[in-house]
Amino acid sequence: MKPSTSTQDYLKTIYELTENGSPASTNDLARELNIKPASVTGMIQKLAGEKPALLEYQKHQGVTLTSAGKKAALEVIRHHRLLETWLVQTLGYSWDEVHEEAERLEHVISEDFERRIAAALGHPLRDPHGELIPTADLKMPLDDSxxxxxxxxxxxxxxxxxxxxxxxxxxxxxxxxxxxxxxxxxxxxxxxxxxxxxxxxxxxxxxxxxxxxxxxxxxx
Amino acid sequence: MKPSTSTQDYLKTIYELTENGSPASTNDLARELNIKPASVTGMIQKLAGEKPALLEYQKHQGVTLTSAGKKAALEVIRHHRLLETWLVQTLGYSWDEVHEEAERLEHVISEDFERRIAAALGHPLRDPHGELIPTADLKMPLDDSxxxxxxxxxxxxxxxxxxxxxxxxxxxxxxxxxxxxxxxxxxxxxxxxxxxxxxxxxxxxxxxxxxxxxxxxxxx
DNA sequence: TCTAAAATTTAGTCTTGCCTAAATTATTTT
DNA sequence: AAAATAATTTAGGCAAGACTAAATTTTAGA
Known part of the structure; x- marks a missing residue:
């Protein structure tokens, strides 16, 4: 099953919060997602208990992504960054206007759409903010900056x-x-x-x- | 408040089913929306009872849109048809592939996005299927075909x-x-x-x- | 017109994902 | 190490929107 919009937002945010190596805390997640901490607890408990678990979780210890969760997160991030690039290049959005739009579109575009914009853009390495775009096989390229x-x-x-x-x-x-x-x-x-x-x-x-x-x- | 995705789907479908002048029946709506008739009844009762009513409804008589409902429907239809046009023209989608994609995107694009693609396309009158595109002020142009x-x-x-x-x-x-x-x-x-x-x-x-x-x- | 079939509505459930308030566990401070 | 504070979890609720089963109303056929 394709993760819901809400699940995708959790995964994406957990990915970003755990890039430093340490697990993401309930509170940090709540802040980033504009959601109450109690709600976050409920959601991560659910996500940790799914058939192919999307995240690892132990009470009071914060969460990290499983490899399945990481893949799903990178998928969303790839959508987001390709969309930002696409909107800037083809519709003249400015650098700081694209985020919100991409935030909504990232959850609904098809894999076909993703492939088409990636190809149309020449498979770019970075988005307009300079962020690395995850590859088509869902790996984050190394950052040499x-x-x-x-x-x-x-x-x-x-x-x-x-x-x-x-x-x-x-x-x-x-x-x-x-x-x-x-x-x-x-x-x-x-x-x-x-x-x-x-x-x-x-x-x-x-x-x-x-x-x-x-x-x-x-x-x- | 912006209508939910679900509400938008109801309004769009009711618009289409009532273009012939007669009200839309519960059953027809259920069929078009891939939803059980009982669920449709519940939803239209809710929509008919909102602050600015979006539709007119009397038991067993079917539904029609109020002018507010019609506006909201035309907004979605405009999004849909502009999106189809845009996808075909800029991403090489073929004529028959665009519908599904537009069906999801139509609910999440901003008014700014709508304006940008309309302008980029030169404010087209018809989409790739030949359907008329509602105008920016949400009126359906007359069909001279x-x-x-x-x-x-x-x-x-x-x-x-x-x-x-x-x-x-x-x-x-x-x-x-x-x-x-x-x-x-x-x-x-x-x-x-x-x-x-x-x-x-x-x-x-x-x-x-x-x-x-x-x-x-x-x-x- | 009376009855059978079709359409519609009611009633009661379920899932998702959020909320508040209260309880519990961790972490700091003294 | 105890007390105070911060973070987290539990418990109970709510709204949206869908479903099933059963009741009701309409429509159509004999």
Whole structure:
């Protein structure tokens, strides 16, 4: 059986929350899904007890995905990122407008649709935010990029992706010229306040780690 | 409140079933929606009793849409037909493959998305099946076409639309060359068995009324 | 017109997925 | 280590929307 929209949202969110290696907590899931913690408990208990279990769960220990769950999550994430790419390229959506639309479409498109847009786009590796797109056989490609915050004086690179920003921040970053594919150069770095001074599109900006830690680059 | 997917399906189906002027029966709705009649009764009772009533209903008398219901129905139908057009034009879907995909997408796209594809397609009047697309202000344009079955010997026309055929029949018609925009010429007509002999793409076919009555043309 | 068949409605259930309130278990603080 | 706080789970409910079985109404045929 195809997972419900709701199940897909849980799996996708658990995937993202467990990318750091540790299990996802009930509370974090509740926050990300805009759902009450008690509801999350009920749902994960159900999902952990299905025929092919989608996730691993022990009381008070948080959840992780089984390989079946991971596949299902990557399927949704692939849909989402292909859709964002597609909407930007063919309908002129801007970088920060596509998320919501893709969030709804990702649950209803067919595998055929997925194949068609992937082919039409030339099987892209990253979406407009710079995020890696899971492959057709549902594996997440390795990320060879570096966080911007790891760059030091005089290093240069090209922005690959900007993660975990909300629509407002995305718009702000776009105004600064901080969008994927932009070349960047580090002017200075302060180890005390963790401020990074960078040159982007000939303009200089000072960035706090709270922003820079979300930006990934490819060194050049 | 935006109508649920289920409500949208009811409204769309009622719209189609009442295009002939008479109310839609519980049984017909159940058949079209693949739902048991008892469930339909429950649902239409609910919809008839909402704040702005979406439909008019009296026991055993069938249902018709209120103007609010009609608007909501046309919204869904507009989505559906724009989506079909868009999928065919930009992703190379064939004429008979698009229906299912549009059936799911129609419920989740935003008004912004609707505007974008309408503009990208140049605000088309008809979808790939030849059906009229409701306008942006949710009115159904007048249909100036004629049923193929009204054509008589030596008349010619251009196929505009093919209605109410399932996927198998659509494929069959496509094989015969009977697709929208195809010029057509009547060779003969038999008033006895209602068989119509037509020439399409230089080939001659005999059509029974059960087929021809679903095909609409524009006389030339 | 009376009756049998067909259509419709009522009544009562079920599943999904969410909620609140209260109870329990973990984690911190002192 | 006990107490306070935070996180999690349990229990009980609710709304949507579908189903089955049984009752009722309409329609049609003899």
């Amino acid at each position: 570096t966080p911007l915050s790891a760059l030091r004086k005089d290093q240069t690179g090209k922005i690959l992706s900007i993660k975990g920003a909300d629509a407002n921040l995305l718009r702000h970053l776009e105004e600064l010229g901080l969008t994927p594919n932009t070349p960047i150069e580090v002017i200075s770095y302060s180890p005390f306040d963790h401020n990074l001074t960078v040159k982007v599109n000939k303009k200089t900006h000072v960035l706090g780690l709270n922003i820079t830690s979300k930006i990934f680059i490819e060194e050049t | 004629t049923p193929l079955s009204a054509l008589r010997k030596d008349q010619t026309g251009k196929i505009l639309s093919i209605k109410g055929a399932d996927a198998n029949l659509l494929r069959h018609l496509e094989e015969l060359g009977l697709t929208p925009n195809t010029p057509i010429e009547v060779i003969s007509y038999s008033p006895f068995d209602h068989n119509l002999t037509v020439k399409v793409n230089k080939k001659t076919h005999v059509l029974g009324l059960n087929i021809t009555s679903k095909i609409f043309i524009e006389e030339t």
